[in-house]
Amino acid sequence: MRWTRSWIPAVALAGVVLLPPAALRAQPVTGRTPNLAGTWTASPGQLFFDFSHRFQVAGSDADIGDIFGDGKIVNYPTFQMNLGLASGLMAGFRYSTRSLLAGGSNEWQPYATWSPGGRHPAGGPSVAVTAAWNGATHSLDGELTGATHFGPLHVLGAVRGFGDGFERSGGADRPASLALAGGAGLEINRYMTLAGDVSDLVAGIDGPAAWSAGLELAIPYTPHTLTLMATNVSSGTLEGTSTGVAHTVYWGFEFTVPFSGFARWGQLVHPGSSGGGAGEAAGGESSGSGGGLVAPATGAADVPVGGPGTVVEIEIKGLAFHPDTVRVRPGTTIRWVNHDPLAHSSTSTDGLWDSPLVDPADSWQLVFDRAGRFAYHCTPHPFMKGLIIVSDTGVQP
16 A cells, blocks of 8 residues: 555544544434445344346457447345444344455445434534454454534545455455545435545555445435445455456446345234224424424333423334334423435324324424324334324323
């Protein structure tokens, strides 16, 4: 590596050093770049499948237009699974085929990512630490990532450390041990983001920097994201995205599929529309943050919280309501705060209320004046369900 080239990742790397530890949070899938995973972690019980397909049009004078003709296409897919284990903790694995890094064999990379922090506004700074094992190169790898937002611009920076992966790839005398990476994304609107990144080795073998550029799409009214990309790396592992292939362009796409119902497996009782709920449930509704004292939502605790003039917040995150069941006193204002990259709604199962679509980073609230059990769901994503129990005591209404 030539340090003269390191200014590109070093600019974004400042985000790792300067982020205040009191303002950490996990970001959505679209808050990343094609070759950098960012600080995103799945919600507890959330299972995500990620398919990244990269291909090369072979031939010295071939270009992307030859895919519609007689051009030879060489494919390099990477499969990825992620499972949220606890708050900020995620486990997963990557599987890359035909890896050039591993001499054409397949790469297995199990890993764990931890993003500390908790409830912070969308777009706040965040950090994450990843530990990984590359089964093809027999290398223990790690990554420290930082991310933050400046209006519509999100910036990523990463420091990556490697065991002996690059040593087994031809650098026996100078095994690579460190790489710097940086990236950024510019949000055009809530469904489209332009993103790119650069990564380069700062110790060990001498090779071209890795780069990528892509258009990230949040598919409206679905939990899916799609990225169209160009890059000079064929593998999606930490090692594979840290050094590029000279004079080569790989084209491709990345598609994410969350399995939201996984978080509800094993539950014996799902929120439903049983019990009361007829008639008017609310004394008023509004969008935005509003006022009032905010009380913690304690789930289905025996003792109700809140009361007149008190706001209880329910987070919309990871295509689920958190908590999905709350017990409050009459007169409590329930505020739904959307931390997802998608628009959601709060819709009464019994037809008592129906919110407008709540945009990402926005909120909507409703006052519950009388006792009862009020089931609700999200209209665009009906598998998202919740239950509000309004009672003066711990006795079921």
